[in-house]
Amino acid sequence: MITRDLVIIGGGPAGMAAAISAHENGVRDILLLERDQYLGGILNQCVHTGFGLEYFKEVLTGPEYAGRFIKKLSAVPAIEVSLKSFCVSLTREKEITYIRPGALERIRAKALVMATGCREKTREMTHIAGTRPAGIFSAGLAQKLINIEGLLPGREIVISGSGDIGLIMARRFLLEGAKVNAVIEIQSTTRGLLRNVVQCVEDFEIPVYYNHRISRIRGRDRVEAVDVVKVDEKFNDVKGSDFRISCDTVLISVGLIPENELIEMAGGMPIDGIFQCGNSLRVYDIVDSVSKDSAETGRAAAEYLKNA
Numbered sequence: 001m002i003t004r005d006l007v008i009i010g011g012g013p014a015g016m017a018a019a020i021s022a023h024e025n026g027v028r029d030i031l032l033l034e035r036d037q038y039l040g041g042i043l044n045q046c047v048h049t050g051f052g053l054e055y056f057k058e059v060l061t062g063p064e065y066a067g068r069f070i071k072k073l074s075a076v077p078a079i080e081v082s083l084k085s086f087c088v089s090l091t092r093e094k095e096i097t098y099i100r101p102g103a104l105e106r107i108r109a110k111a112l113v114m115a116t117g118c119r120e121k122t123r124e125m126t127h128i129a130g131t132r133p134a135g136i137f138s139a140g141l142a143q144k145l146i147n148i149e150g151l152l153p154g155r156e157i158v159i160s161g162s163g164d165i166g167l168i169m170a171r172r173f174l175l176e177g178a179k180v181n182a183v184i185e186i187q188s189t190t191r192g193l194l195r196n197v198v199q200c201v202e203d204f205e206i207p208v209y210y211n212h213r214i215s216r217i218r219g220r221d222r223v224e225a226v227d228v229v230k231v232d233e234k235f236n237d238v239k240g241s242d243f244r245i246s247c248d249t250v251l252i253s254v255g256l257i258p259e260n261e262l263i264e265m266a267g268g269m270p271i272d273g274i275f276q277c278g279n280s281l282r283v284y285d286i287v288d289s290v291s292k293d294s295a296e297t298g299r300a301a302a303e304y305l306k307n308a
């Protein structure tokens, strides 16, 4: 089995920053594995502006922000990038199995950086009762469908949760000609950044119902409506406060969870020589902080290799 000095799993902003920094700190054999066909991670579908203010002191879109790191990374021959390479298993001995077109590969890493990002919480995690018709999407999936695939997943939208992705998608749906009937937030304030509340929702006069939750999704083949109920400070339903909002699409935007299946597969506990960064470590609000912290992770992996 081939042994590589440093393997990085995930080619989003975290993985790219870690790779560049590890190289700057002396590592000369780096393999970056990315399951997608492009580097850049989730930034590729974030076509709105607001990235890079802290890191580059400029306002960039997600793809522009990612592009800066891709350019830098591509100029370093010591960093080998393997795209369409999906890591499917990891052991405590840092043996990695990954699938790439036409091959199943097994390699060992002296040091490993996990930069696998995060995933979105689902409807099931928020316990919304009702039927299971077509038309229920996580906000990130809807973002991918519109911004990458060019598909509009619905025409009358209700959004559950006021996380940043949901707020940004409220504006996107509106700009694409759909109607956004409401954002429903169980807390008394938004979970998103203030700038997103102002620029994506208030500026477009989209109603936000704080202290409310979707209690039921209605519809047989396709979503037809949602029932909404007010909640008290203990999140109990307020009797008699129910009302119905018609819609054909429900977006779920209730938070992200770090993607850690491979680490769990390897035993779950801290393992010598395995480092973690970006959203797979903790959910970050803005990508600029991901890049900054992940560079530190790359440096730490380089230090580890010096003493390994």
Ligand SMILES: Cc1cc2nc3c(=O)[nH]c(=O)nc-3n(C[C@H](O)[C@H](O)[C@H](O)COP(=O)(O)OP(=O)(O)OC[C@H]3O[C@@H](n4cnc5c(N)ncnc54)[C@H](O)[C@@H]3O)c2cc1C
Residues within 6 Å of the ligand: 009, 010, 011, 012, 013, 014, 015, 033, 034, 035, 036, 040, 041, 042, 043, 046, 051, 085, 086, 087, 088, 115, 116, 117, 118, 119, 120, 139, 140, 141, 143, 164, 165, 168, 256, 259, 262, 277, 278, 279, 280, 284, 285, 286, 287, 288, 290
């Ligand atoms: C839907 C969505 C929208 C977002 N929108 C914004 C926004 O508008 N503004 C903002 O500042 N932040 C946004 N974020 C937060 C954003 O995720 C972070 O700012 C940043 O992209 C995190 O970088 P990362 O590299 O940790 O994760 P990601 O960008 O998610 O990159 C992780 C990479 O790991 C790869 N990967 C995962 N598992 C494997 C595996 N087993 N094998 C190989 N490769 C793997 C993935 O394909 C992906 O390319 C959004 C997040 C999500 C989920």
